[in-house]
Amino acid sequence: MIENKLKLGFLAASLLITVAGCSSDDNVDATASQEESGVLSNSEMKLTYGSKLLGNYMSLKNSRITFNRFSDASQSQAVAQALKTVNSYQPDLTNAVALTGNQWYTINSGxxxxxxxxxxxxxxxxxNGAGTLIILGNLGGSNWLNVPNGGVVDVAPSGNIQSTANFHLNAGSTLNNYGNVTYTTQTVDGTVNNFSELVFTQQLSLNGSSVVNNNCSMVFNGFTQLNAALNNGGFADFKAGFHINGSGNLVLATGSLTDITGGNITVDGKIKNTSNGFARIDISNAATIGNMNATPAFEGKIDINTTATIYSSKINSDVTLNANTFIASNSCTPQRGLAACDDSVLQFTLAATVQSPTVNGAVLSATDVKVVNGNAYVSYHTNDEVYGDAANGSVRIFNVQNQQAASLTAQADFNNAEFNGIDVSGSKVYAVGGNNAGSRLMTTPLTAGAFNTNDLSVFTTHKLPSITGKNSFVHNNMLWLVAGANNGGFFKLDPANGFAVTDQFYSQGARAKYVAQNGTYQAFFAVEGSGAYLRIANIDGTNPQEYRYPTLAQTVQDGKNVITMDDEYVYVALSDKGVAKFSLQNGSLVSHFVPNDYRVNGSKVFKQNGYTNGVAVNDCYLYLANGADGVIVLNKNSFNVVGHFNLAESANYIYADNGLLFVATGRNGLNIIKIN
Known part of the structure; x- marks a missing residue:
């Protein structure tokens, strides 16, 4: 490869040095060095350093961001509504007749x-007819109570149907339970709306005319036949197993918990979740899994926790196994999983807004961020749609140790190079991008995290393969590069040999998008015409595995498609296809979320039809830069939507580190946001 050093000689006609506050001591502390200010320039670049000269770019805000929070997805919305319904229940006793003692009464229509x-x-x-019985006390005795078509029984929060009563719902009848019901007969033919606690004591058949809606706690002590829909929005415990016939369905809701603690389960119908968040099923070792004639038997966002074997053909791609999804404890549902993240206290503060640099009249856009030892390094490029193919770029350093008072400490502007990605490794900056002559890499050493302010010749450029560099990382003295367009792809380069290419792993430059690493693994992503492409390997490139996902084919294929990683998963921004989560162990698609398809109570939430441009992750949450729809926050484990917030302009890129978010809004600047 050819190494081109920038023309950075100390030419009197082109070099301007202004230094203020220099110390004569040999040992200058970090605070003092950051207060020095100056400008160095030549025909290729200008370096401005010191917060005194750069402070005008910064606007400290420290103002709370309005976070549009959705209901806690770890708790079922059905449960939350059930608790409200029970607390607000008021019986209508107008013209009602009291039942007392042990007499016989007849209830006729009306x-x-x-x-x-x-x-x-x-x-x-x-x-005998379509009348109403309201139970504020206890229904006891041993007589039969057959509720006919049109009959309604309300059990108030103080009410109780005792185990001695022989209570049965016929077709067309309704039980609304806000109290405690023990159901001792063996069939249900009517409708059950449960908002509190209901126990079926015997072997049970939910017949075809029945509808059972569980919004709180429901226990099945005997083997259960489902010939119709059982809708579980709360907690259901099957102690002796069940069979779901072809006409039956067990329908789960976000945040619901279903325990199978004994017996055998077989499925001809479906166990499904059609909501946006995860439901959880726990199958204990005391239960067995029998014939699953349905293919698949489990559909939708269901986390099944079990040591038993469930064949992959019996679950669709939305189902997860043993993810230990968190379910919050309440008066209906026991807690399951680990509550590592408390969605209810998540909030955001806009710490600062930062104006973009302007080079040769072009207002630049932030493209990438890396935070190392309290300094944020940010790369910038020129928006081609606005300024044509002018190659103007910049690299900035921010001190973000004080999250409430970030400062811009250095800015290196370039007249003939723009940058799409940045990495910091071994006290050196690596910024990749290009100019009209092709792909370029700029490197420069760091001293105590800062640029050298005495010698511009240490800023060097290197010619790279293809037309433009997209992003890179350095590991074990090798540069791993994604470059786009003609002659691009995914490469390994040797810095010790002029950044010569030693390996090329992917050659479709127009398809190549992004590479990331987490210290153990590396992942490379490409957008192919037939779907998404992912290459996962050890961080040194050994043991590579290739995966393709036809169901994730993008209509919009010219986005940046940022990817990010935690210890176990890689998360990929998919433009119009939203965001996807993949296992680093086996490449399996674990979760997928499309903001444009997300609805609450049937209404579209993200109405600007934004594309998922960038993605960032921390211990608890996944953050999506979703264009005009702003920043969307997902629980990274469940992929439930926690909430969203908007900034002054469209969110184009996002990066998370140590309690901070960096959100780029194109030529409108960079937002530094404090989490909580």
Whole structure:
């Protein structure tokens, strides 16, 4: 490769040096050196350093951002609503007749009877028509109560149907339970709306005319046949297994928990979740999995936790196994999983906004960020749609140790190079991009995290393969590079040999997008015409595995497609296809979220139809830069939507580190945001 050093000689006609506050001491502390200010320039670049000269770019805000928070996805919305419903329940006793003692009563159509609070009724009831029974006290005794078509039984929060009562719902009847019900007969033919605690004590058949809606706690002590829909929005415990016939469905909701603690389970119908967040199923070692004739038997965002074997053909791509999804504890549902992240306290503060640099009249756009030892290094390029093919770029250094008072300490502007990606390794900056002559790499050493302010010749450029460099990282003295367009692809280069190419792993330059690493693995991503392409290897490039995902084919293929990683997963921004989460162990697609498809109560939430331009991750959350829809926050484990917020302009890129977010909004600048 040819190494081109910038023309950085100390020419009197082109070099301007202004230094203020220099110390005569040999040992200058970091604070003092940051207060020095000056400008060095030549025909190729200008270096400005010191917060005194650069302070006008910064605007400290420290103002709370309005975070549009959704309901806690670790708790079912059905449960939350059920608790509100129980607390607000008020019986309508207008013209109602009290049932007392052990007498017999007849309820005809239009009649209304009630059992008073703090009393137990042990008599008999002939329920002949579409009347109403309100239970404020206890329904006891051993007589049968057959609720007919049109009949309604309300069990108030203080009410109780005791285990001695033989209670049965016929087709067309309704039980609304806000209290405690023990259901001892063996069939359900009507509708059950459960907002509190209900126990089925016997072997049970939910017949075809039945509809069972569980919004709180429901226990099945005997083997259960599902011939119709059982909708679990809360906690359901099957102690003796179940069979779902072809006409039956177990329908789960976000944040619901289903325990299978005994017996055998077989499925001809479906166990499914059609909501946006995860439901959880726990299958204990005391239970067995029998015939799964349905293919798949499990559909949607369901986390199944079990040591038993479930064949991949029986679950669709949205289902996860043993993810230990967190379910919050409440009066309906026991806690499961680890509550590492508390969505309810997540908030954001806009610490500062930063104006973009202007070079040769072009207002630049931030493209990449790396934070090392309290300094943020940011690369900039020129927006071709606005300024044509002019190659103007910049690299900045921010001191972000004080998250409430970040400062811009250095800015290196370039007249003939722009930068799409930046990395910092071994006290050196590596910024990749290009100019009209092709792809370029700029390197410069750092001293105590700062640029050398005495000699511009240490800023050097190197010719790279293809037309433009997209991003890179350095590991073990080798540069791993993604370059686009003609002759581009994914490369390994040797810095000790003039950045000569030693290996090329992917050759479709127009498809190559991004590379990332987490200290253990590296991942390279490309957008192919037939779908997404992912190459995962050890960080040194050994043991590479290639994966393709036809279902993730993008309509919009000219986005940046940023990827990021944690210890176990790689997260990929997919433009119009949203964001996807993949396992680093086996490349499996773990989760997928498309903001434009997200709805709450049937209404589209993100109405600007933004594309997912960038993605960032921390211990708890995944942050999406989603264009005009702003920043969307997902729980990274469940992929449930926690909330979203908007900035003054479209969110084009995002980076997270140590409690800070850096959100680029194109030529409108950079936002530094404090998390909590």
């Amino acid at each position: 009649d209304k009877y009630y059992i008073p609070a703090n009393t137990t009724f042990t008599g008999g009831i002939n329920f």
